[in-house]
Amino acid sequence: MDILTTIIQNLANGLLIGGVYALIGVGLSLIFGVMRVINFAHGDFVVIGMYSALVIYRQLSLDPYLSLLIALPLGFLLGLVLERIILSPLVDAPEDSTLLATLGLALILQNTLLLIFGAEPNSLYVSYATATIKLGPITLSLIQLIAGAVILVVIIGLYLFLTRSEAGKAVRATAQNRLGAELIGINTLAIHSLVFGFGMVLAIAAGIILIPQLFATPAITGPVFTLKAFVVTVLGGLGNIWGAIGGGLLLGVVEVLGASYISNSYRDAYGLVAFLLVLLLRPEGLFGKTVKRV
Amino acid sequence: MTEPILKITNVDLGYGELKVVFGVSLEVGTHELVGLVGGNGSGKSTILRAISGMIKPWGGQVIFDGQELGVQKPHEIAALGIAHVPMGRQLFANMTVEENISLGAYLPSARKKRAENLARVYSLFPDLINKRKDLAGALSGGQQQMVAIARALMLGPKMLLMDEPSLGLAPLLVKEVMQVIRSVAETGLPILLVEQNVQQVLKISDRAYVLDNGKLVLSGPSPELMGHPMVKKAYLGL
Ligand SMILES: Nc1ncnc2c1ncn2[C@@H]1O[C@H](COP(=O)(O)OP(=O)(O)OP(=O)(O)O)[C@@H](O)[C@H]1O
Ligand SMILES: [Mg+2]
Secondary structure (H helix, E strand, O other), X not given: OHHXXXXXXXXXXXHHHHHHHHHHHHHHHHHHHHHOOOOOOHHHHHHHHHHHHHHHHHHHOOOXXXXXXXXXXXXXXXXXXXXXXXXXXXXXXXXXXXXHHHHHXXXXXXXXXXXXXXXXXEOXXXXXXXXXEEEOOEEEEHHHHHHHHHHHHHHHHHHHHHHHOHHHHHHHHHHHXXXXXHHOOOOHHHHHHHHHHHHHHHHHHHHHHHOOOOOEOHHHHHHHHHHHHHHHHHHHOOOOHHHHHHHHHHHHHHHHHHHHHOOHHHHHHHHHHHHHHHHHHOOOOOOOOOOOOO | OOOOOEEEEEEEEEEOOEEEEEEEEEEXXXXXXXXXEEOOOOOHHHHHHHHOOOOOOOEEEEXXXXXXXXXXXXXXXXXXXXXXXXXXXXXXXXXXXXXXXXXXXXXXXXXXXXXXXXXXXXXXXXXXXXXXXXXXXXXOHXXXXXXXXXXXXXXXXXXXXXXXXXXXXXXXXXXXXXXXXXXXXXXXOOEEEEXXXXXXXXXXXXXXXXXXXXXXXXEEEHHHHHHOHHHHHHOOOO
């Protein structure tokens, strides 16, 4: 009974942290699926979210979950502008140019954050940080539950947008065949900007959700989350955004189980082991034989 | 003849440093089905790409419906009323047949007539009704070609460009596709049809141009071209 309870408890914790990874991975996958761009700055987008929550908290004393309302629209605009300036001119260039461009963007973002906020670790303390809710035999942290709810809303919203709305269908069309989309009148460059804006929004949401739960440092936290995003994306199958949800949840569970049954010190390594195993055994990702696009 | 819907005058086209189309002039009348034929690499697709804004003309003039083309992006050309059924069909493989066709009416002007045009293309391609819910990528080549044409028609275009619709189809299907193209032309829609299958095109088109190594070598009413010694020898294998 005790063993079972711990397993369920660990699974629940894993799924809750995995939801955040899913958010990050879905954005990376969406950007790759539509734009064929590998975004090396994705983890830094997460850090932008973390620090924007800090700034909004310090300036306006706004709860991090309320700061989503300010940070997400601004983040969307930032994504649009960055895409326009950095990636749009490279749309017909070979893939390695966009790769270098996002690597460069990552460096610029890391160093800008470092310049503004310094290198010391930052976190955001909320009064309800240690509050828990008992659900039968297991105990769940309140902030993780709120996070879970936010993630669910965002993912369902994205799903409805992509499958029901005309603009969402244009996004999928652009991902599946850019020439075909352009020829029926879809401005595919505008779609690219939109998608990069969405990727930024998802990453920022993840960052804001995470900042009450961990300490962030500009130049370290960014690359860590870029790496996690790659793991999630490869687990789910490159460009398969629904697969990335599964990949994110799996990564969360693997990390928590590893930390609890092996050793907490290697927390970040368990995901990489899973990543290598998947690359070796199922390079197409866990959920399908072919690279299924958006 | 009234003012042509498409008038190309003396255009030069190329890629990078390489010129591949030399001083080509051609026109398509308001109710014409015009063929553009020629061998491998003669520059047919290049001309269609220039009309659709995928590449910019090096020289010369392209006038569509009284407006000069050359700076517009492909999606802007579509908005002007040119629908392009591209080589290889370029469908959205992971969407259903109906999603593909409906998206053809993506532009706001076309969206208003979506339901009406959907009914119209299904009556033109009744075989697609049963395939509505299938993924476009899972269809046979002939069916995919029908979807590509249907998607293009959903734009409610003023003109249709088609690039090798018979490519990769079995002979029986080629005939079927050609009949469909003819029946679309009968509705009054002007069509510029690019094909390597010279015989089939000459059968259904009103007029045709013959392109060789980037230069026009012959043009005239299709029945006359069919009997032309050069066409017979070079393209019909007679
Ligand atoms: N993207 C490109 N870059 C460089 N050269 C190209 C490109 N596309 C076509 N060409 C060249 O331009 C010439 C004309 O090509 P085009 O595709 O227009 O021929 P085509 O008449 O359509 O031939 P096909 O019947 O084989 O489709 C060819 O010599 C081809 O190699
Ligand atoms: Mg061609």
